[in-house]
Amino acid sequence: MAITVENLSKFRYFKGAEPGRLAGLPQLFTERTYQKGQAIVSEGDASQNLYFVGAGVVKIFKMSPEGKEQIIKLARPGDSFNDPAVFSSGPGPYTAQAMGATTIYVIGKSDLLPFMEKNWLVAGNALEELAEQERLLLTLVEDLSFKNVTGRVAKILLQNAAAGPEGVHRLTQYEMAAMARTAREVVGRSLKALEDSGAIKLDRHRIVIVNKEYLDRLAGLS
Amino acid sequence: MTLLPLYDVTRCDGCGLCVSVCKCGALAMTEDHTVTIVQMDDCGWCGDCELVCETGALQCPFEVVFTDD
Numbered sequence: 170m171a172i173t174v175e176n177l178s179k180f181r182y183f184k185g186a187e188p189g190r191l192a193g194l195p196q197l198f199t200e201r202t203y204q205k206g207q208a209i210v211s212e213g214d215a216s217q218n219l220y221f222v223g224a225g226v227v228k229i230f231k232m233s234p235e236g237k238e239q240i241i242k243l244a245r246p247g248d249s250f251n252d253p254a255v256f257s258s259g260p261g262p263y264t265a266q267a268m269g270a271t272t273i274y275v276i277g278k279s280d281l282l283p284f285m286e287k288n289w290l291v292a293g294n295a296l297e298e299l300a301e302q303e304r305l306l307l308t309l310v311e312d313l314s315f316k317n318v319t320g321r322v323a324k325i326l327l328q329n330a331a332a333g334p335e336g337v338h339r340l341t342q343y344e345m346a347a348m349a350r351t352a353r354e355v356v357g358r359s360l361k362a363l364e365d366s367g368a369i370k371l372d373r374h375r376i377v378i379v380n381k382e383y384l385d386r387l388a389g390l391s
Numbered sequence: 392m393t394l395l396p397l398y399d400v401t402r403c404d405g406c407g408l409c410v411s412v413c414k415c416g417a418l419a420m421t422e423d424h425t426v427t428i429v430q431m432d433d434c435g436w437c438g439d440c441e442l443v444c445e446t447g448a449l450q451c452p453f454e455v456v457f458t459d460d
Contacts, residue, residue, distance in 0.1 A: 329455040339452035373436040376455045
């Protein structure tokens with residue numbers, strides 16, 4: 170996907186902007202490609218770039234001193250990341266790692282902020298994006314504090330199934346554990362319990378969601 | 392084509408734990424202490440190999456779908 174006004178206007182930051190207002194924007198971006206496992210930005214970095222996922226899936230996570238991962242989200246096409254490092258004075262708050270072949274669009278803070286000063290709709294969109302990211306973090310705190318592991322695993326399955334073909338990513342039990350803040354063995358037991366309850370079917374390398382309503386209730390989504 | 396567990400030889404330390412826990416007999420160690428999948432159709436995707444693999448060399452990722460189509 171080339172960096173064009175049409176493609177950039179699909180990102181939340183630039184949605185609703187008249188194409189003419191975005192005319193000079195593609196030149197401010199650079200395109201980068203990453204392979205599976207490559208770090209795009211690391212926690213503590215001084216990078217003040219804003220990153221957009223053009224293609225592929227990016228793991229956004231924090232690492233404990235003992236080396237345990239807490240996955241905050243899987244960023245998919247259209248999502249941005251490193252926003253806090255761009256709009257505050259601190260270093261990068263998390264690590265972003267490509268989960269497979271990934272295309273990223275990058276714009277520097279020194280290019281983005283002057284552009285936003287002249288385009289208030291884009292500035293408003295940025296506020297909306299930051300608010301959505303705060304909402305996501307609050308939901309994560311709620312999930313980790315108040316939901317049991319099976320409810321958290323149910324939510325991960327629902328979100329992954331709903332990601333659509335562009336954002337499809339096959340999940341390992343390790344990744345599910347790092348998202349649900351638990352051990353891999355516990356994820357395995359949760360999957361078995363969900364299968365025994367008839368909510369899912371484990372079909373070798375596929376998890377088939379058979380009873381979405383039940384998973385919705387477990388995940389607190391209904 | 393049968394989908395196989397993902398194996399990253401660069402991460403494998405040759406400990407052999409995955410082979411010892413594989414109930415299906417799908418895995419075997421080679422002479423140079425790497426893992427090979429000898430019975431691909433027997434792999435039941437139980438994830439036990441992934442569970443014991445300390446280095447993350449073996450992974451059994453799941454595709455999550457809403458329907459059985």
